Structures are given as structure tokens and as C-alpha cells.
Amino acid sequence: MFKFAVLTxxxxxxxxxxxxxxxxxxxxxxxxxxGEILRYDIVADAKELIKEKLVEYCDKLQADxxxxxxxxxxxxxDVTPDATVxxxxxxxxxxxxxxxxxxxxxxxxxxxxxxxxAIRGNxxxxxxxxxPKAVKESLIAILDIIPHxxxxxxxxxx
Amino acid sequence: MFKFAVLTxxxxxxxxxxxxxxxxxxxxxxxxxxGEILRYDIVADAKELIKEKLVEYCDKLQADxxxxxxxxxxxxxDVTPDATVxxxxxxxxxxxxxxxxxxxxxxxxxxxxxxxxAIRGNxxxxxxxxxPKAVKESLIAILDIIPHxxxxxxxxxx
Amino acid sequence: MFKFAVLTxxxxxxxxxxxxxxxxxxxxxxxxxxGEILRYDIVADAKELIKEKLVEYCDKLQADxxxxxxxxxxxxxDVTPDATVxxxxxxxxxxxxxxxxxxxxxxxxxxxxxxxxAIRGNxxxxxxxxxPKAVKESLIAILDIIPHxxxxxxxxxx
Numbered sequence: 398m399f400k401f402a403v404l405t406x407x408x409x410x411x412x413x414x415x416x417x418x419x420x421x422x423x424x425x426x427x428x429x430x431x432g433e434i435l436r437y438d439i440v441a442d443a444k445e446l447i448k449e450k451l452v453e454y455c456d457k458l459q460a461d462x463x464x465x466x467x468x469x470x471x472x473x474x475d476v477t478p479d480a481t482v483x484x485x486x487x488x489x490x491x492x493x494x495x496x497x498x499x500x501x502x503x504x505x506x507x508x509x510x511x512x513x514x515a516i517r518g519n520x521x522x523x524x525x526x527x528x529p530k531a532v533k534e535s536l537i538a539i540l541d542i543i544p545h546x547x548x549x550x551x552x553x554x555x
Numbered sequence: 556m557f558k559f560a561v562l563t564x565x566x567x568x569x570x571x572x573x574x575x576x577x578x579x580x581x582x583x584x585x586x587x588x589x590g591e592i593l594r595y596d597i598v599a600d601a602k603e604l605i606k607e608k609l610v611e612y613c614d615k616l617q618a619d620x621x622x623x624x625x626x627x628x629x630x631x632x633d634v635t636p637d638a639t640v641x642x643x644x645x646x647x648x649x650x651x652x653x654x655x656x657x658x659x660x661x662x663x664x665x666x667x668x669x670x671x672x673a674i675r676g677n678x679x680x681x682x683x684x685x686x687p688k689a690v691k692e693s694l695i696a697i698l699d700i701i702p703h704x705x706x707x708x709x710x711x712x713x
Numbered sequence: 714m715f716k717f718a719v720l721t722x723x724x725x726x727x728x729x730x731x732x733x734x735x736x737x738x739x740x741x742x743x744x745x746x747x748g749e750i751l752r753y754d755i756v757a758d759a760k761e762l763i764k765e766k767l768v769e770y771c772d773k774l775q776a777d778x779x780x781x782x783x784x785x786x787x788x789x790x791d792v793t794p795d796a797t798v799x800x801x802x803x804x805x806x807x808x809x810x811x812x813x814x815x816x817x818x819x820x821x822x823x824x825x826x827x828x829x830x831a832i833r834g835n836x837x838x839x840x841x842x843x844x845p846k847a848v849k850e851s852l853i854a855i856l857d858i859i860p861h862x863x864x865x866x867x868x869x870x871x
Contacts, residue, residue: 471647471674471707479645487795489787490648490806491813491824497649498656498814505700508649509707516787542821549787549825629805629832629865637803648806655807656814663858666807667865 399461402454403437406468411441418529419466447480455520467527469512478513485515499538557619560612561595564626569599576687577624605638613678625685627670643673657696715777718770719753722784727757734845735782763796771836783843785828794829801831815854
């Protein structure tokens with residue numbers, strides 16, 4: 398059973414002004430595929446806070462896979478991909494290319510999601526878009542390849 | 556009304572050996588969508604010259620969107636994406652992925668355009684290919700998403 | 714006639730535990746298109762060894778195009794793209810996007826190949842996946858554009 402962590406990045410959700418629907422949407426899908434959820438947090442759109450959580454999930458909790466939601470847009474406070482690249486040791490461009498190309502079949506605005514996918518230590522980090530609808534569509538696009546990705550990461554997939 | 560700047564990058568056009576048709580092609584399309592053109596320049600394929608113009612358009616003129624044309628190929632003098640990344644604070648990989656994947660429907664050589672899309676301050680910079688034909692096809696591929704992109708950039712799109 | 718070098722990156726093949734089938738698969742296709750093969754080596758999945766070979770092919774042998782196979786996955790020893798980016802002066806994202814998007818038509822796991830394409834001096838370096846089957850499919854996807862890419866690189870393609 399793979400271990401997951403979920404990080405919602407949103408100024409408004411972190412202040413409680415808004416109910417987070419995207420984090421729970423991710424967790425619903427993970428539970429359906431029998432994944433264990435180690436941790437779920439909500440942080441503001443602040444690079445240092447995001448980096449701190451990602452490092453904790455990867456290094457301390459040893460999550461297999463971290464999903465973030467939010468902060469992938471073009472606004473001045475949208476810094477999730479930038480935080481991710483700063484903690485990453487490698488990137489996996491094809492996962493985010495696949496999320497965007499599948500997303501384009503629904504809406505051309507999918508091209509504006511700056512999400513990246515990356516590796517830190519024994520953990521894969523995947524940035525998902527912010528809306529619950531886009532989160533679900535993105536997850537569906539990549540769900541099939543996650544078991545193989547995690548097997549490869551552990552050196553068992555070759 | 557959004558404010559645009561257009562930069563043609565071409566050794567031959569900058570020396571007047573060749574008439575620039577790509578810059579005017581971009582401006583024709585921008586006018587059709589009711590955009591204001593703040594500035595149009597032609598520079599040689601020299602990284603420092605390109606960077607200087609981009610910084611001026613972003614920081615001084617406060618353009619909403621800068622289109623470059625030319626210098627995205629594989630030649631030793633093709634440095635537009637490299638200049639762009641050096642002045643950028645964030646990249647928007649999906650815009651250039653979309654330009655290339657739409658371009659592939661016309662010609663496989665579209666895969667060889669190294670163009671990137673990026674953000675500096677309050678400005679989006681998008682590298683378009685060099686030929687007037689490829690410029691038009693690229694612009695048509697992304698025109699729909701530009702208003703939303705600019706709204707997001709100004710923090711109004713969420 | 715274009716000059717090629719082929720680098721197989723694999724711990725097991727470098728120790729002779731496993732016969733390399735991917736390097737020969739690449740060479741078979743190159744010979745069919747009348748290319749000259751300057752060099753073919755097998756190295757372990759070690760970043761410094763890979764970089765050393767790439768630099769030799771580009772700077773000393775003046776290869777037009779280097780194909781690597783292997784080391785593009787998610788395992789801790791998979792470092793071919795990381796070695797490539799460290800010796801590269803420019804990247805060509807569209808070539809690897811094309812390899813992956815064509816690969817997706819066969820298997821979704823194509824999204825997990827982290828391969829990049831890049832330029833060092835007068836040489837293009839393209840990372841291909843590790844399996845002979847994926848190597849052939851990737852090469853077929855990009856073979857058409859290689860002559861134009863090499864002409865552009867030499868400043869003759871404009």
C-alpha cells in the first residue's frame with residue numbers, strides 16, 4: 398500500500414475564508430485506490446511554507462507520493478511549482494505534460510497550469526491545479542501510471 | 556484593453572537586408588483583437604540586446620504581454636529562449652507545449668522550435684517562431700487563452 | 714552524411730550481466746538512413762561517466778548527433794537526463810515532448826521517461842528510453858526531423 402500526503406495551497410483556505418474542496422477530492426480518489434493518507438495540510442501561497450511542508454513529507458514522513466493542489470496559476474501569489482522545483486532533485490516533465498494535454502481536451506485554459514512533477518529522495522511530488530474539477534480530471538489522467546512510477550522509484554520497476 | 560509589445564529577433568532584418576514580415580503579422584492579429592501596441596522593435600540575434608528590450612517592455616513600459624518572433628531555432632545565433640529565461644521569474648511551460656503540439660498538426664518541424672513562455676513582473680513573454688506562417692498558426696493556437704492568462708496575472712482570474 | 718555516436722547507459726550492461734540490445738537497435742536504424750557511426754560505448758548509470766562520454770563525443774569527436782539509451786526512468790540510479798543537462802548549452806524541449814506524446818499512443822508509461830534533448834556546441838544530444846522497443850518507437854517518431862535539425866544547427870536550415 399502506497400503512502401500519500403496531500404497539500405492544499407491557498408491563501409483563502411488557509412485563513413478559513415473558503416472551504417477546501419480540492420484536498421478532500423484528492424483524498425477521496427486515493428482512498429478508492431487503497432492508498433494510505435499520511436498527512437493533509439492547508440498552507441498559504443507562500444514559498445517557504447510550501448517548501449517546509451514538502452520537505453517534511455519527503456524526508457521525515459517518507460511519503461511515496463505528495464499531491465499539491467493550488468498555486469499553479471499565473472498570479473503573483475502562485476508559487477507552488479517554484480517551491481517544488483527548489484526542493485526537487487529531479488523533474489519528471491512527462492507527467493505534467495500528460496496532465497496538461499489531457500486537460501486541453503476539456504478546456505484550453507489547462508495550458509495555463511504551471512504545475513511540475515518532481516522527485517525528492519524516495520518521494521514523487523505532483524502539482525495538481527486548484528479547482529476540484531481540474532484536480533479530478535488531472536488525477537484520472539495519471540492514475541494508471543502511478544503504481545509503475547512508484548515501483549520504478551523504489552528500483553523495482555525495471 | 557491589453558497592452559502589447561512586439562520584438563522581432565533577426566540578424567538580417569535588423570541590418571535591413573530582409574523585410575520583417577513576422578512582426579507586422581503579429582501586430583495585425585493583435586489589432587484584430589483590439590489590443591494596444593506599445594512598441595515594436597527589431598534587434599539582432601544577440602542575447603544582451605534581446606534581454607535589454609524585454610526588460611524595458613516589462614519594467615518600464617509595463618506591457619501586459621510581449622511577443623517575440625525569431626531566434627527559437629537550433630542555430631548558434633538562435634538565443635531568444637535563452638535570453639527570455641534569463642530575464643524571467645517564472646515559466647509557463649503549457650503555452651509553448653500548446654504552440655508546438657498545435658504546430659505538429661501542420662509540420663513535424665514544429666518540434667524544433669525552442670520557444671518558451673514566461674512571466675516577469677506583471678508581463679507575460681511568449682516566444683513565437685520566426686516565419687510569418689508559423690507565427691500566425693502559433694498565435695491562433697493560443698489566442699483564446701490570452702485574456703484569461705492576463706486576468707490571472709493581475710490576480711483577477713481565480 | 715551525418716556523424717552519430719551512441720551511448721548505452723546501464724549498470725547491468727556495463728558489467729556484462731546483460732546484453733545491450735538498445736544500442737545496436739539505434740545503430741541499425743542509423744545505418745538505414747545512411748549515417749556514419751563514430752563511436753558506441755556502454756557506461757554504468759553514473760553521472761560523471763555519462764558526462765565524460767558526452768563531452769568527448771561533442772567536443773573531441775565532433776559528432777553531429779548523440780543518442781543515449783537508458784537511465785531516463787525514476788530510479789535512484791537513473792541520471793542520464795541530469796548528466797545531459799549539465800553538459801548542455803541549450804535545450805530543445807519539443808523533441809522530447811514529441812517522443813513522449815508519440816509514445817503515449819502505445820503506452821501511458823511513456824510519460825515517465827524523463828529524457829531531454831539538448832545542444833552542446835555543434836552536437837545535438839537526444840536521450841532515448843531504455844528498452845529496445847521504446848528506442849525504436851522513439852526514433853521512428855523523430856527520424857523525419859533530424860536532417861532539418863542538423864541543417865539548422867550548422868546554420869544552413871533557415
